Amino acid sequence: MKNVYKVFRLILLTVIITYFTGCAFYFISSFENDSESNFITVNNLESNSYTNIYRFITTCYFSITTLSTVGYGDLFPITNIEKCVGILIMLAGVAFFSFIMSSFIEIISTFNQNLGVEDQTFELHNWMTLLTRFRENKPLPNSLYRQINQHFKYFWSNNRLS
Amino acid sequence: MSPKDRLLSTWDTVMLIIIAYACFSSAYYVAFDFPKGKPVLLILEHCVFAAFTIDIIFNLMRLPESMEGPNAKKDHLAIVKAYLKSGWLVLDCLATFPFYLFGEGEGASSLGMWFKLLRLVRLPKIMNLLDLARFNKFVETVVSG
Numbered sequence: 001m002k003n004v005y006k007v008f009r010l011i012l013l014t015v016i017i018t019y020f021t022g023c024a025f026y027f028i029s030s031f032e033n034d035s036e037s038n039f040i041t042v043n044n045l046e047s048n049s050y051t052n053i054y055r056f057i058t059t060c061y062f063s064i065t066t067l068s069t070v071g072y073g074d075l076f077p078i079t080n081i082e083k084c085v086g087i088l089i090m091l092a093g094v095a096f097f098s099f100i101m102s103s104f105i106e107i108i109s110t111f112n113q114n115l116g117v118e119d120q121t122f123e124l125h126n127w128m129t130l131l132t133r134f135r136e137n138k139p140l141p142n143s144l145y146r147q148i149n150q151h152f153k154y155f156w157s158n159n160r161l162s
Numbered sequence: 163m164s165p166k167d168r169l170l171s172t173w174d175t176v177m178l179i180i181i182a183y184a185c186f187s188s189a190y191y192v193a194f195d196f197p198k199g200k201p202v203l204l205i206l207e208h209c210v211f212a213a214f215t216i217d218i219i220f221n222l223m224r225l226p227e228s229m230e231g232p233n234a235k236k237d238h239l240a241i242v243k244a245y246l247k248s249g250w251l252v253l254d255c256l257a258t259f260p261f262y263l264f265g266e267g268e269g270a271s272s273l274g275m276w277f278k279l280l281r282l283v284r285l286p287k288i289m290n291l292l293d294l295a296r297f298n299k300f301v302e303t304v305v306s307g
């Protein structure tokens with residue numbers, strides 16, 4: 001549950017950053033619309049046949065491909081200011097994506113660890129319940145139960161062969 | 163009112179969602195113009211304006227954390243002064259003021275858009291929504307009923 005939320009949070013963070021860089025990039029490139037060719041005119045975004053949603057999705061697509069260092073190259077900055085902003089996005093993208101990657105790796109590795117230990121203790125407890133058969137259906141003495149548990153916990157955490 | 167007041171903390175949670183909506187929508191409207199012929203969005207804009215106004219009023223009554231203590235005095239003038247000194251009052255008022263109501267002409271509405279960008283200053287507050295401790299508390303309240 002906690003891990004699911006952590007992953008969800010990372011995805012949400014990515015969406016938020018993509019949204020705002022996309023909006024900011026379109027705003028900056030529409031700001032100097034007096035120059036002849038820029039990001040908007042070259043990609044024909046200002047034509048009336050397109051809706052705002054199309055323009056929005058296109059710029060967000062550009063920002064996520066740049067942020068994630070994929071960079072297809074189908075959309076690219078053209079004027080000086082656009083290029084400067086593009087450089088900033090790329091620089092931020094390296095830092096941002098390494099953060100996302102490391103968080104994912106951390107979540108996945110801790111998830112694996114938890115799963116492995118849980119699996120083994122489950123089987124051990126089943127086996128100890130089976131032992132009650134040899135004691136005329138009385139449960140194991142508490143001290144013995146604890147000792148077996150402790151031994152196997154120590155064994156699993158320090159087992160060099162596994 | 164102290165920050166631990168029940169009404170105030172509930173309002174803060176509601177305000178977080180409204181700030182999130184306001185930040186996202188105003189960034190969109192600044193980059194791509196305000197969509198024309200959509201009355202629902204205009205009504206929502208009015209709601210956001212109302213919520214921000216109420217938030218300023220709440221802030222005028224909120225005791226700052228630095229002034230909290232066992233012998234905290236309910237000195238309204240001091241609270242207002244502290245709020246003014248921190249600079250948030252001016253920023254909040256400028257970001258809240260409904261320029262879009264007067265913005266019939268081209269210039270006026272674009273000026274309002276510029277002031278709307280001030281709402282983005284509150285963006286870091288949204289990160290509170292993603293706080294892990296808050297989520298844990300939420301799960302606890304849901305599970306315990």
